[in-house]
Amino acid sequence: MSSAAGPDPSEAPEERRFLRSLQPQLPDMGRAELSSNATTSLAWGRQSWLEQIWNTLAVCQSTAEAAALERELLEDYRFGRQQLVELCGHASAVAVTKAFPLPALSRKQRTVLVVCGPEQNGAVGLVCARHLRVFEYEPTIFYPMRSLDLLHRDLTTQCEKMDIPFLSYLPTEVQLINEAYGLVVDAVLGPGVEPGKVGGPCTRALATLKLLSIPLVSLDIPSGWDAETGSDAEDGLRPDVLVSLAAPKRCAGRFSGRHHFVAGRFVPDDVRRKFALRLPGYTGTDCVAAL
Amino acid sequence: MSGVRTLLGLGLLVAGSRLLRIKSETIACRSGPTWWRPQRLNSGGRWDSEVMASTAVKYLSQEEAQAVDQELFNEYQFSVDQLMELAGLSCATAIAKAYPPTSMSRSPPTVLVICGPGNNGGDGLVCARHLKLFGYEPTIYYPKRPNKPLFTALVTQCQKMDIPFLGEMPSEPTMIDELYELVVDAIFGFSFKGDVREPFHSILSVLKGLTVPIASIDIPSGAGTQKVGQGRLGPYPPDSCPHQV
Numbered sequence A: 001m002s003s004a005a006g007p008d009p010s011e012a013p014e015e016r017r018f019l020r021s022l023q024p025q026l027p028d029m030g031r032a033e034l035s036s037n038a039t040t041s042l043a044w045g046r047q048s049w050l051e052q053i054w055n056t057l058a059v060c061q062s063t064a065e066a067a068a069l070e071r072e073l074l075e076d077y078r079f080g081r082q083q084l085v086e087l088c089g090h091a092s093a094v095a096v097t098k099a100f101p102l103p104a105l106s107r108k109q110r111t112v113l114v115v116c117g118p119e120q121n122g123a124v125g126l127v128c129a130r131h132l133r134v135f136e137y138e139p140t141i142f143y144p145m146r147s148l149d150l151l152h153r154d155l156t157t158q159c160e161k162m163d164i165p166f167l168s169y170l171p172t173e174v175q176l177i178n179e180a181y182g183l184v185v186d187a188v189l190g191p192g193v194e195p196g197k198v199g200g201p202c203t204r205a206l207a208t209l210k211l212l213s214i215p216l217v218s219l220d221i222p223s224g225w226d227a228e229t230g231s232d233a234e235d236g237l238r239p240d241v242l243v244s245l246a247a248p249k250r251c252a253g254r255f256s257g258r259h260h261f262v263a264g265r266f267v268p269d270d271v272r273r274k275f276a277l278r279l280p281g282y283t284g285t286d287c288v289a290a291l
Numbered sequence B: 001m002s003g004v005r006t007l008l009g010l011g012l013l014v015a016g017s018r019l020l021r022i023k024s025e026t027i028a029c030r031s032g033p034t035w036w037r038p039q040r041l042n043s044g045g046r047w048d049s050e051v052m053a054s055t056a057v058k059y060l061s062q063e064e065a066q067a068v069d070q071e072l073f074n075e076y077q078f079s080v081d082q083l084m085e086l087a088g089l090s091c092a093t094a095i096a097k098a099y100p101p102t103s104m105s106r107s108p109p110t111v112l113v114i115c116g117p118g119n120n121g122g123d124g125l126v127c128a129r130h131l132k133l134f135g136y137e138p139t140i141y142y143p144k145r146p147n148k149p150l151f152t153a154l155v156t157q158c159q160k161m162d163i164p165f166l167g168e169m170p171s172e173p174t175m176i177d178e179l180y181e182l183v184v185d186a187i188f189g190f191s192f193k194g195d196v197r198e199p200f201h202s203i204l205s206v207l208k209g210l211t212v213p214i215a216s217i218d219i220p221s222g223a224g225t226q227k228v229g230q231g232r233l234g235p236y237p238p239d240s241c242p243h244q245v
Helices: A013-021 A023-032 A049-059 A063-076 A081-099 A120-134 A150-161 A174-180 A200-209 A250-254 A269-274 B002-009 B049-054 B062-074 B080-098 B119-133 B149-160 B173-179 B200-208
Strands: A111-116 A138-142 A183-187 A216-219 A241-245 A259-263 A288-290 B110-115 B137-141 B182-186 B214-216
Touching: A063 A081, A063 A269, A081 A120, A081 A150, A081 A183, A081 A216, A081 A241, A081 A259, A081 A288, A081 B080, A111 A120, A111 A174, A111 A200, A120 A138, A120 A150, A120 A183, A120 A216, A174 A200, A183 A200, B080 B119, B080 B149, B080 B182, B080 B214, B110 B119, B110 B173, B119 B137, B119 B149, B119 B182, B173 B200
Parallel strands: A111 A138, A111 A183, A183 A216, A216 A241, A241 A259, B110 B137, B110 B182, B182 B214
Antiparallel strands: A259 A288
16 A cells, blocks of 8 residues: 555656646745654655655645545445544544553643534544543543534534533633643644634634644644645644544645654545555554554 | 444443443633633542553443443434444454454455344444455355445445455355355344344354354354353354453
């Protein structure tokens, strides 16, 4: 499943066209990845410059492709949305345990603030919080814009019944968050959701999270980033950990944090081939793989 | 049902009934240093890992298991889809731990999953799908299929992933022994009562003669939950029983 020695141009003509269309911008992408914390698995420097770009594009999905993949799973494979959200949320929680293993954490460091938006990314966050609870972390949820749909309502009930507190407001003073929690999970915006659509409390929360000094884990994409270009990477959220759901999105190429995981092991082989996904090899029964 | 299996498969301990009795309070915002940690009625009682470690695993009676299920569906608003997915995934994980692909002769290892007419069968369908993703080669025998969207969808997911469905059950144990390295029994669960009807009676007879290992989901099919504690394991002794360790 992991990419072989190098790109096979005959396999993915779409990526080659995209590569050519991006030609003038590629030098910018090359500079963006370097930071003192970067340990990206794309191994900049060990491969040729062109191969690095190729591998980034070959594994990352555009927003349209991600939507098409989801449609295929829901319509052709008859997966239920609830099934996939549950698998993604569970796998996200497992990714958190890999990045921040419980035995190494103090009591305070086990406290996790999960910030959930009103759409599917938020639903995944609710599931993630519940599984973190099961895994003996201490999640707290901030979910200010509650969706009325049944899936969100049921997921909220499950968290409430498991004694996971829901905050009524999030302080704008980031130091209060730094002191209260060991890490924050950003489940506010997924790919394809307009930042302006989510409402004041979420927007204000994201502004506060930009100043965070404790670790930040973003689910699928860093909220507020443009899912295609990652064009807000410079002044947007800068997560330490990115957990790409099912497959990485295009903007993941601009991610420069400590860990990048793919989580959610449910993509059938045929779908993977159809969308020319190059996913990392999952080992054993793992539902999370490090890129 | 799926709910109980999910709980056990995820390592939760039901014994203390702590999960069932916890009621969440309305969370009010407070200013000051404790704004993030509102007071709760059971102030001592969150998931204290020392408590969990000291409590032994409890084996549930049929009534208890059904009561847990009811609580999960009615109070916690879990859906059958959700819990069945977690249960099937947990089972596949457990089976893969007990019989890792590297320990099997064939590559990929061949597994026969026999699915019954109820939720245990649904768990088996989910399990088969995850076994496929884990690198096994499952085949399913699913003779009695409920006409409900949940089950038809699970069948479609398996079919689209090229998991074959047998038209008939091999009639001799040796035929199964030759083709498959492991059999997953997802025929009956803990809510099973009464006599075993056909075709499952014949199926269970065939399974009795197997030499390859059998992994039973939740309980060995046909065994009354009450009787297991008294030493009877049902019509055949399974080699492994995810969730009953």
